[in-house]
Amino acid sequence: MAITDSTVAIIGAGNIGGALAANFAAGNQDFLLAGRDLGAAEKVASGLGGHAQAVTVDEAVERADVLLLAVWLDAFQQLIAEYGDRLAGKVIVDPTNPVGPDGAGGYQKVIGQQESSGQLLAARLPAGARLVKAFGTLSAPTLTAAAWREPERAVLFYAADDDAAGDLVAELIRAGGYEPVSVGGLDQSIRIEMFGDLHEYGALGRTVTRAEALAAI
């Protein structure tokens, strides 16, 4: 299946959900946009040139082939628990960084140092749901500022165990104005989550071109 034949939904119209919604709209990618507050999703969708349809979370889960959960890790886990088998057969996109405030103005990991939210979430999904780790490597402001970069697109890394699901999300990354680069399977998720070496706030420290990305992985 190609992304043009898929129904894409974003759940969560906050910093990351809103930034991705604007990038997809700029790429003429149509999608559903859902949040707990339908009015808030409608407000965001109304500024996106007809590319976004605001729906309830329930409708997004029902209709989407590709479900991008732009929510925090705890909410992601709650949604998996709530929707369970209704997620089977879907590509589930995970942009989470497993972090919380450290009490000193920064962030700290909220899971084990060697754990990744990509692997934790994949293990909780029902059989047949395919998780792809993507869209969490850049901060929301950078995600907006670096989209559609000329003359060469900036890279967004992704990780997937299922090649077809990974390919679909790579198309979605392109539709949002970025160059997709795979880092491998979900066991590599930790590298593209916050504190990982390929995260914007890790060793890379910036957005990169495809050649720079391939040299780094």
Ligand SMILES: NC(=O)c1ccc[n+]([C@@H]2O[C@H](COP(=O)([O-])OP(=O)(O)OC[C@H]3O[C@@H](n4cnc5c(N)ncnc54)[C@H](OP(=O)(O)O)[C@@H]3O)[C@@H](O)[C@H]2O)c1
């Ligand atoms: N912000 C960044 O720069 C950044 C960068 C990379 C990755 N990320 C990751 O992206 C995720 C979202 O971050 P964010 O900064 O966009 O957070 P945010 O601005 O707080 O947005 C989170 C959104 O999730 C919605 N939400 C929460 N629980 C929900 C539920 N049960 N059902 C449906 N929607 C729900 C919230 O809706 P309500 O308004 O109703 O609460 C809100 O719209 C996090 O996992 C974060 O680690 C963030």
